[in-house]
Amino acid sequence: MNAPSYNFAYLDEQTKRMIRRAILKAIATPGYQVPFASREMPMPYGWGTGGVQVTAAILGPDDVLKVIDQGSDDTTNAISIRKFFGKTAGVATTTSTAEATVIQTRHRIPEAPLHGGQVLVYQVPIPEPLRFLEPRETETRRMHALGEYGLMHVKLYEDIARFGHIATSYAYPVKVNARYVMDPSPTPKFDNPKMDNCPALQLFGAGREKRIYAIPPHTNVVSLDFEDHPFARYRFDAPCALCGAGDSYLDEIVTDDKGGRMFVCSDTDYCETRQAAGHRGSESAAPHREVAHG
């Protein structure tokens, strides 16, 4: 029997080189979806295979990796991917946004500002922002080539006509470097402004759809909107019940079957870092003694 043996970070060097070429091309044309020969990975398509391939291609032995899903380091798929690289690459892993050199994410951008030298790798299910307006790849590629984005604006306008608002709350389309309309992956639109002029490199990997795209550091990223209906972030009025943060994206936790709800930071590292610094919310346990008066 052919006993399997695997390379550093799982992928063979030829595949990594192919992916790196796609990444370089993506960086050179911000927001453009570069086709790449996505491989079958040992986790299912739709579970982060694009992000995993990008991470595998850029990871070096000295990197420190953080993996989040829904903003949390402790969700099952984040754990699974972190363990995968711990096992196949033996790199150091962390839950700290500040300490990580590579952060792979699904559905969130960390709250703590990213810095130069960091790489944020997004897992992308459907890379094509126009897909639900036009199902054919042959058509959407032509629309991107011609910069023909009228259809998207009509869709946003129809939302306003029907609901009074742009009824897209996640995967909210952006225009990158005043050229390509891009899908930011299904992050809540709350996170969109973080992509603009970000000092970190942002890479997007879609494994099943075989596309890689990028936002180089300090690139202009604009959420699509209208003059009279400007883009607005959405956020709850309440602060986080655990750390008291008033500026973070919150998860709603159902606490009973009688309508009880509480809201806590979706970014667990952000929340824990704030709690460790002594911040408290309405539901958090009494502060540690040493920081009780801090």
Next chain:
Amino acid sequence: MYVAVKGGERAIENAHRLLAHERRGDRDVPEVSIAQISEQLSLGVDRVMAEGSLYDRELAALAIKQSRGDLIEAIFLVRAFRATLPRFGATEPVDTGEMQVRRRISSTFKDIPGGQILGPTFDYTHRLLDPQLAEGFAPEGPMVGDASGAATPRVTDILGRDGLIEPSPQGRADAIVGDLTREPLDFPAERDLRLQNLARADEGFLLALGYSTQRGYGRNHPFAGEIRFGEVEVEFMAEDAGFAVPLGSITLTECQMVNQFKGSATEAPCFTRGYGLAFGQSERKTMSMALVDRSLRARELGEELIAPAQDEEFVMSHSDNVQATGFVEHLKLPHYVDFQSELGLLRKLRKEFADATAAAPMREAAE
């Protein structure tokens, strides 16, 4: 009070441990061996090799055991392993005309050179559950005769000699064979890539699409010109040696459909072709594949594109069960961040609606 969910790592480990336990089942029942799966569930192994696109019975049988008999999961295991293998190149084209035939039938001619050979088939069996099998049953040995030395030329070649069927396009000897596992697929795709896609495609998906063409969604009047199953030699051109080196033989099923004819003012009418090929004995798969291959040639043959089975982008983008199952099942992953975003928006819209309807009667009253 809510406590941030921790311990996911241990939960995953325990889930996997439980899975291994369930996979084994009742430990008083003997464990199934790879050889048993390979020998006694051989059509399942064939399917896993075909859709896993890796010819290795042992690994396919292992995958079936590991996946508890879930064939799509087994195909996925084989694919993930295949993706890590180095690629040395492409073999010489296999010659199915030289196949050591174990089964070979044509529905277009009563008799053909080399004869109709039924071989091992479920066809004509009565589908009655067999209590004998439940108890363990040693069947009689098969009837044995002398192998015929007669050639078994392909039926389509016989038709081709009279020009009654379009010739198979001859590939250039130096042309690089397309490989959608190494280059991202682009549309419109050439037929080599279409056939590769169909050969790896989910049997059920192809079956349904092929069936749809028979029911009128892009009908193409098929006849099963020939279905053959047996062993073919595989050779690899070794550049150093300067000649083709035999690597061994593999079992294949090939289906050649003979389809509705076409012609024009400048071309004499002739039948057209649909082609199916798969590892192992996979007749349902290769017949469905041949129907869909012919269907996807609609554009090339100047037919009106009206049915799903004729739509290359639709068929090729959705035929892969490893991709499909991954994306469908990824809905199990947490989506609460996005859901939260939608909840927030929906609450806002509902509040505005409630405010507006509360205000409306008052306006009317004021008028």
